[in-house]
Amino acid sequence: MATYDRLQRMALVLKPTDEEPLGAYYAYEFPQIWARELHKRVFQRARQSDDDEEWHGLPLWAVTSGITALLPHVLVGNSSGRQGKVWLAWNHQDGSPTPDGELIVELVRSGLVVAAMSKNEKARLRGRPEPIDVTELVSVMENFKGSDLRGGLRRLRIEKDRILRDAEYKVLPNLLAARLVSEDWQVDHTGWEWDEAGTPTRLKKYGTSRWHRVAADEGAELISWPPYVYESKNETPYPWSYTLRLTAQNYALDPSSECLIHARVGIRRWARGNVWDGKRAITSYLFTPSPWANATSPFGKTRMRWQPGPKGKKEGKMVWDDVLAETLARYTSHHYLPSPSELAADPYAFFKPADGASPLAGVVFRDGLGQYAKHSVGKGVSARDRWQIFHQLAAALSAVTKPETPLQRIPVPVRPRPSADQLLSIDQPSLTRAIPQGIAIDVLWNTTTMRDEALATLNTAFGQPVPQVRQDQAGPSRHEYVLETDGISVVVTTQPVGEIAGALQVDSTIKNRKDRIRQATTPRRATTVERLRPACPSSHQRFALIEMPDADAYNTAEHDPKQAVKAAAASIGVLAQNITPPKPTGTLPGQETVGTRRQRVAKSVMDLLVRQTGLLTHPSAPGTANSPLVDVTTVGFWVVRRNKESRALLPLAVSHAPDEPFARIRLPHNDAWMPIHQGLLTLADFDIERRLAHERIQEFFQEVTEEVCDGSDIALLTLAQNLRSSCPGLTNGNLTSDGLAFNAEAPIPADRRKGLRHIRLRTNVRDETSQHYSFTESGEEGDVGVGSALWADPHRPRHFFSTAKKPATAGNGSPKGSRLEAHWGCTGKDENKDRIYGMKHDTLQDVWNPALLEILVACHGPDDDPAPWAALVHQQRYEASHFSDPLALPAVLHLAHKVSEHILPHYLVEPITEYDG
Numbered sequence: 001m002a003t004y005d006r007l008q009r010m011a012l013v014l015k016p017t018d019e020e021p022l023g024a025y026y027a028y029e030f031p032q033i034w035a036r037e038l039h040k041r042v043f044q045r046a047r048q049s050d051d052d053e054e055w056h057g058l059p060l061w062a063v064t065s066g067i068t069a070l071l072p073h074v075l076v077g078n079s080s081g082r083q084g085k086v087w088l089a090w091n092h093q094d095g096s097p098t099p100d101g102e103l104i105v106e107l108v109r110s111g112l113v114v115a116a117m118s119k120n121e122k123a124r125l126r127g128r129p130e131p132i133d134v135t136e137l138v139s140v141m142e143n144f145k146g147s148d149l150r151g152g153l154r155r156l157r158i159e160k161d162r163i164l165r166d167a168e169y170k171v172l173p174n175l176l177a178a179r180l181v182s183e184d185w186q187v188d189h190t191g192w193e194w195d196e197a198g199t200p201t202r203l204k205k206y207g208t209s210r211w212h213r214v215a216a217d218e219g220a221e222l223i224s225w226p227p228y229v230y231e232s233k234n235e236t237p238y239p240w241s242y243t244l245r246l247t248a249q250n251y252a253l254d255p256s257s258e259c260l261i262h263a264r265v266g267i268r269r270w271a272r273g274n275v276w277d278g279k280r281a282i283t284s285y286l287f288t289p290s291p292w293a294n295a296t297s298p299f300g301k302t303r304m305r306w307q308p309g310p311k312g313k314k315e316g317k318m319v320w321d322d323v324l325a326e327t328l329a330r331y332t333s334h335h336y337l338p339s340p341s342e343l344a345a346d347p348y349a350f351f352k353p354a355d356g357a358s359p360l361a362g363v364v365f366r367d368g369l370g371q372y373a374k375h376s377v378g379k380g381v382s383a384r385d386r387w388q389i390f391h392q393l394a395a396a397l398s399a400v401t402k403p404e405t406p407l408q409r410i411p412v413p414v415r416p417r418p419s420a421d422q423l424l425s426i427d428q429p430s431l432t433r434a435i436p437q438g439i440a441i442d443v444l445w446n447t448t449t450m451r452d453e454a455l456a457t458l459n460t461a462f463g464q465p466v467p468q469v470r471q472d473q474a475g476p477s478r479h480e481y482v483l484e485t486d487g488i489s490v491v492v493t494t495q496p497v498g499e500i501a502g503a504l505q506v507d508s509t510i511k512n513r514k515d516r517i518r519q520a521t522t523p524r525r526a527t528t529v530e531r532l533r534p535a536c537p538s539s540h541q542r543f544a545l546i547e548m549p550d551a552d553a554y555n556t557a558e559h560d561p562k563q564a565v566k567a568a569a570a571s572i573g574v575l576a577q578n579i580t581p582p583k584p585t586g587t588l589p590g591q592e593t594v595g596t597r598r599q600r601v602a603k604s605v606m607d608l609l610v611r612q613t614g615l616l617t618h619p620s621a622p623g624t625a626n627s628p629l630v631d632v633t634t635v636g637f638w639v640v641r642r643n644k645e646s647r648a649l650l651p652l653a654v655s656h657a658p659d660e661p662f663a664r665i666r667l668p669h670n671d672a673w674m675p676i677h678q679g680l681l682t683l684a685d686f687d688i689e690r691r692l693a694h695e696r697i698q699e700f701f702q703e704v705t706e707e708v709c710d711g712s713d714i715a716l717l718t719l720a721q722n723l724r725s726s727c728p729g730l731t732n733g734n735l736t737s738d739g740l741a742f743n744a745e746a747p748i749p750a751d752r753r754k755g756l757r758h759i760r761l762r763t764n765v766r767d768e769t770s771q772h773y774s775f776t777e778s779g780e781e782g783d784v785g786v787g788s789a790l791w792a793d794p795h796r797p798r799h800f801f802s803t804a805k806k807p808a809t810a811g812n813g814s815p816k817g818s819r820l821e822a823h824w825g826c827t828g829k830d831e832n833k834d835r836i837y838g839m840k841h842d843t844l845q846d847v848w849n850p851a852l853l854e855i856l857v858a859c860h861g862p863d864d865d866p867a868p869w870a871a872l873v874h875q876q877r878y879e880a881s882h883f884s885d886p887l888a889l890p891a892v893l894h895l896a897h898k899v900s901e902h903i904l905p906h907y908l909v910e911p912i913t914e915y916d917g
Helices: 032-041 061-070 101-125 134-141 166-182 324-331 340-345 347-351 383-396 428-434 448-461 513-532 562-571 594-611 676-682 694-708 866-878 891-902
Strands: 006-009 011-014 023-028 074-077 088-092 151-156 186-194 200-214 220-224 228-231 237-250 259-269 282-286 300-308 316-320 361-363 401-403 407-410 439-445 479-483 490-496 541-547 574-579 633-641 648-656 664-666 714-719 756-762 772-775 789-792 799-803 823-829 835-840 853-859
Touching (some): 023 166, 074 166, 088 151, 151 166, 186 383, 186 823, 282 324, 300 340, 316 324, 316 340, 407 866, 448 594, 562 574, 574 676, 633 694, 633 891, 648 694, 648 891, 664 676, 714 891, 789 866, 853 866
Parallel strands (some): 439 490, 439 541, 714 756
Antiparallel strands (some): 006 407, 006 772, 011 401, 023 151, 074 088, 200 220, 282 300, 282 361
16 A cells, blocks of 8 residues: 655645736625615514524525526625625626626515515414515515616736735635636546556546536535436436535635635535435525526525424425525526425436436435435545546646645654454543542443443443343343442443433424423423432442434434433433444344444443543654654633534633543633533533623633643644634634734733643635645656645645544545546455456445644744644544544544533534535
8 A cells, every 4th residue: 555745735826916817807785775774674573582583684695596596697695785795796707798787686676575485484384473574575675776786896816915805705716617617627537448467558538527607605616517327237327426616715824925726526416216304404406597597607506305294194295495496486487497396206307307308406315315315326536536627627727826735744653543342441540540439320221232232331341241131130120230340430220211212292382492492301301310310329420321212213303302311410410321222133224233233332332431531542652753742731722602603602621631541621610620521510500601702702711821821831722613703813814923812902922821832723614624635756647545644834834734544434435446437456356365456447436535634833932843743733633542543633622522512412513524525
């Protein structure tokens, strides 16, 4: 296996365009004369409670998205309707038409009516009064005139030492995408053919990708069109396309030096059979024809969902989940669009009409769309396909961009992947130091299979023989036994889970969501407390392993009792972990093998006793060989936030000292650094304030910074995407070399942060780190793969990047393979079990690629080499002793992120990475 010494980020640096602008566009603000009247007379409803809907702006999403999807010259839109924001950016090139003001007025009127009717319909379904007076809305819109639209011509130039303005970050990638499509840019998928001896003989073209724009909320999106089709052995067609997303980015510390375009290549598999999902929305593309369409017209993207019928009846229908489809239909004609029910029933009929007409719509395939929805083409895009598309993209844009300089590997030792036995062995001396008083574990079971697996796993984890459950212990009574360990007292109790795992009884007549949830959870919390309260008082730290179905077993998230049970357990000092019931034994979808079942039980047990107690290892040789680090305390700052909202809930800090085998946590409500398990129990107190203002969050982080800076070596880790909304001092534009400020206007003096090194991280969320592929410096062009290492930027001495080792559960697709091209590889084994080599396609294989973690050593000492501090972050991705694979973040930030699950339901926890395929 090749050891790659170079990593190519799929990032293009824009060249200065001082003489000739990159493009020009008309920038239109949503007319404020319209906005004022709409706010004053129509959209003036105030928020009545914390759970009530709040109008943050005008409902312009469907209006703007519809206009973008129908008018090819509209590059991008901002749906806020706020003053000073570019509402519509109209591409202006030689010979292109100027905007038709009256047409845009009619589109705005139609879109607002659809949005208003949709809001009213949702309110009626919830038993609430209609929030919008449609008659008044129509009256207001009668005064809209095309002359109200005022736009100025802007020329987009890339200049050195100039930062892009807000709208330009969205306009720039769309300008480039429109240019590519208008010039009919194509990607040739060409690869070598090999002879029987494994020698490349000649180049062969396997396919050509042409591209179509897609109206996207983030950046610019292109999709290969027409799609490719894989035919199975029984001649079943499975359509799919490549996707390419472009986003504008910049660097920290010197954001004005260079502007970047990050390219993200993915795969879009199209559904061909009946699709259904009772809980999650289903994404669809609308290939809507219009009188204004041309070669650069984008596809629209919308969603549909299942709307249940009357309670107690097995009825329902598919409906649009947003108002884009209805808006497009009103803009053009209902004749052009299928109903969501028809589209879900037979997606392929609209994707590939039998009469040979143009496709009308396509449903995006994903797992979980019902028993009739299957796809043979694998997930993800290989390094070879990434290289193929990116290097031809770079050539097409070579007049205005150049590829970013490749990164260089830095050798850094990390923990080897532990064996299965090591993963299932608790470090008892470390656990004793974290919890010296001993532990008590309640196993609440619903099936004897999971009870026996849990007991066997617990005994194995503590180095004890697997217990034999006697017949008298299999009944509904409570049973207890003691594990005879050398270092720590362990008491195990078993009892049936009973009604604790049943669905909550939700009173749908209660309209206020908070009141409805309180009514449903109060009895369950009381039952949980009664069942888990110990018969005799004990000083042992208590844990509970509870068998409960996963979320799909309950009608809605409100019926799922897990959060209520976990909170009730914590209120009496019990940390809980769920395990799901056994699946049927087998290898088919919906089944599991005995080995797989044991692995997931082991994962739950170790998550309970290792992760929730904060047990961590230390790197064997922290730093680099040339610059080792000694006695460094790592501290991570985190803000627990609601998903998709910038409003912060709770700041916290997690630390790992060099002389302790476990992490500690610091909360705003307590001056002490507590072991992780105590902090999690503290957070169960509902009287604790969990929604702090940004100013208080900044004050807390500054207080903790000054508290830990006692002159010893401190590595402070932050994640940009998590903290920037609460701490603007950490944004690219405000971050300074060797300074630290959470409030940009109040930097922390150097004498109050002695010994501190601040290392700011970024993940691939919102494409802030790019995709990539690896190669050897002496290798052939196109001979690429993926590499696991720490990487240095040769032009920016503070910037480093980390890629992780391939996880054991990753797909078996080769990074050298391709969805289209054949490559030389192992095709099977002969009768002697020796490998056979030949040409093969990886169309059906799932492909894994490591996400790129950016490590910026923003603040260090005057004599420091930043490389060992970056190496420490890379090594700490391997510190979780209960996890075989590297973490997405270093251990202290991983633990901090996991705290979110003790405060919020899992579906509200903010993601830290995005799917990379």
